Amino acid sequence: MKRVIIISLILILVLSICMLTACTTTDESKYNEKLNENVDKTIPVLHDLIVELKKDGFSYDFNYTYVFYDNVNRGTPYQAGWQDGDWYVELSDGNLSYDAQLDGWKITLTRYEKMLKDDYVKHKDKKNYGGKFSVKATEEYSGVGLLTCPLYVDYLLDYENLQIQRDYITNAEDSSKIFNRVARVKTSVVYDMIGQAHTPDYCSKNFGEDLDYDWNNVSGMQNTTATFTYKKKQMNLKQVEIYKENVISYYVKNNVVDTSLVLKADVVSYEKVIFNQA
Amino acid sequence: MDNLNPELALEGSALLEKKYLSKKDxxxxxxAQFASSAITGLVQGYLLFFYTVCVGINAQAVGTMFLVSKIFDGANDPFMGAIVDKTRSKWGKMRPYLIFGAIPWSLVTLSLFIPVTGFSMTGKIVYMYITYLLWAVFGTIVIVPLSGIPAVASPNNQERGKLISISRILGSIGEQSALVLISVGLLISKNYTNVYLITAIIIGALAPVLMLLGAFSIKERLEPTTETPKLLDGFKYLFKNKPFLILICANLLTFFRNLVSAAIIYVVTYIFSNGSLQIVFALPGAVASMIGMLFAPKLNRMMDSKKLFIFATVWHSVALVIVYAVYMLGLNHWVAVAVFMFIAMLPVGVLNVVPHLMAADTLDYWEDKTGQRCEGMTFSLMNLRSSVSSGFKDYTLSFLLAFFMFSQPVGYLNDHSPEQSDFTKTGILLIFTLIPAICNLVSIVPMIFYPLSGKKMEEIQTRLAITREKAFLDANKEELLEEASIAIEEATVVESEGN
Known part of the structure; x- marks a missing residue:
């Protein structure tokens, strides 16, 4: 009788552990659950911010930077893709304004000559860039109807209905930071070998910080981080920063000891645009 | 001094003047202090950046590891202190640990900077915990006794102060050796991972040589107390020695000050976009700190330790606010920031030395009160404080980086270095200036209650000098009488020959 009781207890214990394991969500499930929760919280905030922006009108000073490496391609198993070259910067800045009552917009823009990244870094924080950046052109555009604005407005309006691109969101958060609130959302678009766009789980394994891609079938990706700083009370959008990284996969030496070529991926160019309330 | 017999007071003063240490000491x-500080400077200054930016471990995971490990490390220190206090060897109480711990500690230091980028995130975190905990254990074995050596190297309080001051200056230089090596490395290569690894190899190879040199040359001259303190008594000691308890509390709260040096690598990399500039920020700061250390004993003669501590803390905080204001008002070139940071770092040298001088004072206070000296326990508790402060500093830094939305590299890209947002960069500037400026002032609160003023310490040290001399005479009565008889006989012979 004692033996029966002991065996039964052991079986109940084993069964309980199996049931507990079966009912417990996996790490990946927990990760996706948390992500969805954050996305559900952040998307409406961004929608409201852009709606408020369009309703009240706005005036933003902007700074647009395009940084790129000039000599890289995918390469082949016998030829490395990342060749000798340099990093360059194309810079423009100006003001973007919109009058909600008249539905009229205006852009004033200064474009600068292409420069080496090292030169850009030396002078970028100086007043008027220390006079070191050569002006290529100054331009002015105006029009009626916000959607007709040819430059930069899309960077803002893209976030009005982010629900459409929900499957591309990899991270989202909205929280209080000292005297403001900051909402940040990250998206990722993965391109296959014929250039078609896919969601971030395409040809990937693992998740979160262990995410990895099959670079034999992924030619590149575009990762975007958008940061919105705002005052909650008036839904007043004070600053927007949008950072888009363009990644390609390319053949490169494995390491110093093993010099066989393998596929790796890295950022070959990025755009950064900052809008500051004028 | 007013309560002492004038003849005894004179005798006490003479004993305080006797020299025991040579230049070699x-x-x-x-x-040895230089070498030990080189290792701790490398790890405390750069490991968090290495883990978050080079290996790609989440900042909060790294911060949590540091907090847990450093509290564990600190908790080990009193045990190490008790072990040291119970040790009796031909080398003394402290030196054996330096001799046998130096090499293992250096090897483990090197293992911290092996870039395990091929591991999964779980694997990286496990490796991080194991290697850091091993580093902490070996570090305790070396640092606790090393910190205690000055207190037993000489009965002369001024010599002890000078040894602490000089060794702290060299230690301060040693702390910056990683900075110099990494800055030079980043001028040659922008690959942070390789530069950090090579720096760890250089320091890991040289440090044990210098530590062994120091261990074999210096002697422990103060005899241990005849009664061996019990382990539990050591912990009770902290709460019975009120001045020491206040000192520990005040120093525990100075961890905000260390955010400044911890943030430098982030400031130069992400605000000024040039990693090699850290030498411009940190080295003048280290020089300023050394100047402060050099003047600390002299300033201590003009102003007692408590006033000096408060004055230096306020100076440091005000100067950091000025650095922030300078940057925000448009003087945002690195030259301007570095110049004002030099001024801000001058009191840090004082703040590095004064607590150790005060710790030695609390030892003397306790010996005067009870007849016991707990050097091992005192300096192990100072190290506990240092470890816990360091843990708080790293945890606070990692928390603030996450708060300010610091973007970390993604593992699936080859050499990823993401641009940080303006919000993050503003946050990094705040971590470097305003946050430590405001929070560091909290450390003044417990210090207001510290009772060991200059005059009180003079009385204590004079009483102690007399007590020690009497103990020496009692212990060596027969030998001294024999020497005296021989001297009298020789004098008699010389006189007879003269006649």
Whole structure:
């Protein structure tokens, strides 16, 4: 009788552990659950911010930077893709304004000559860039109807209905930071070998910080981080920063000891645009 | 002094003047301190950045590891202190640990900087915990006794102060050796991972040589107390020695000050976009700090330790606010920031030395009160404080980086270095200036209650000098009488020959 009781207890214990394991969500499930929760919280905030922006009108000073490496391609198993070259910067800045009552917009823009990244870094924080950046052109555009604005407005309006691109969101958060609130959302678009766009789980394994891609079938990706700083009370959008990284996969030496070529991926160019309330 | 017999007071003063240490003692011990500080400077200054930016481990995971490990490390220190206090060897109480711990500690230091980028995130975190905990254990074995050596190297309080001061100066230089190596490395290569690894190899190879040199040259001259303190008594000691308890509390709260040096690598990399500039920020700061250390004993003669501590803390905080204001008002070139940071770092040298001088004072206070000296326990508790402060500093830094939305590299890209947002960069500037400026002032609160003023310490040290001399005479009565008889006989012979 004692033996029966002991065996039964052991079986109940084993069964309980199996049931507990079966009912417990996996790490990946927990990760996706948390992500969805954050996305559900952040998307409406961004929608409201852009709606408020369009309703009240706005005036933003902007700074647009395009940084790129000039000599890289995918390469082949016998030829490395990342060749000798340099990093360059194309810079423009100006003001973007919109009058909600008249539905009229205006852009004033200064474009600068292409420069080496090292030169850009030396002078970028100086007043008027220390006079070191050569002006290529100054331009002015105006029009009626916000959607007709040819430059930069899309960077803002893209976030009005982010629900459409929900499957591309990899991270989202909205929280209080000292005297403001900051909402940040990250998206990722993965391109296959014929250039078609896919969601971030395409040809990937693992998740979160262990995410990895099959670079034999992924030619590149575009990762975007958008940061919105705002005052909650008036839904007043004070600053927007949008950072888009363009990644390609390319053949490169494995390491110093093993010099066989393998596929790796890295950022070959990025755009950064900052809008500051004028 | 008013309560002492004038003749005894004179005798006490003479005993305080006797010299015990040679130049070799100062040099070699200081080199050992240099080596130890080189290792701790490398790890405390750069490991968090290495883990978050080079290996790609989440900042909060790294911060949590540091907090847990450093509290564990600190908790080990009193045990190490008790072990040291119970040790009796031909080398003394403290030196055996330096001799046998130096090499393992250096090897484990090197293992911290092996870039395990091929591991999964779980694997990286496990490796991080194991290697850091091993580093902490070996570090305790070396640092606790090393910190205690000055207190037993000489009965002369001024010599002790000078040895502490000089060794702390060399230690301060040693702390910056990683900075110099990494800055030079980043001028040659922008690959942070390789530069950090090579720096760890250089320091890991040289440090044990210098530590062994120091260990074999210096002697422990103060005899241990006849009664061996019990382990539990050591912990009770902290709460019974009120001045020491206040000192520990005040120093525990100075961890905000260390955010400044911890943030430098982030400031130069992400605000000024040039990693090699850290030498411009940190080295003048280290020089300023050394100047402060050099003047600390002299300033201590003009102003007692408590006033000096408060004055230096306020100076440091005000100067950091000025650095922030300078940057925000448009003087945002690195030259301007570095110049004002030099001024801000001058009091840090004082703040590095004064607590150790005060710790030695609390030892004297306790010996005067009870007849016991707990050097091992005192300096192990100072190290506990240092470890816990360091843990708080790293945890706070990692928390603030996450708060300010610091973007970390993604593992699936080859050499990823993401641009940080303006919000993050503003946050990094705040971590470097305003946050430590405001929070560091909290450390003044417990210090207001510290009772060991200059005059009180003079009385204590004079009483102690007399007590020690009497104990020496009692212990060596027969030998001294024999020497005296021989001297009298020789004098008699000389007189007879003269006649």
């Amino acid at each position: 100062y040099v070699f011990f200081s080199l």
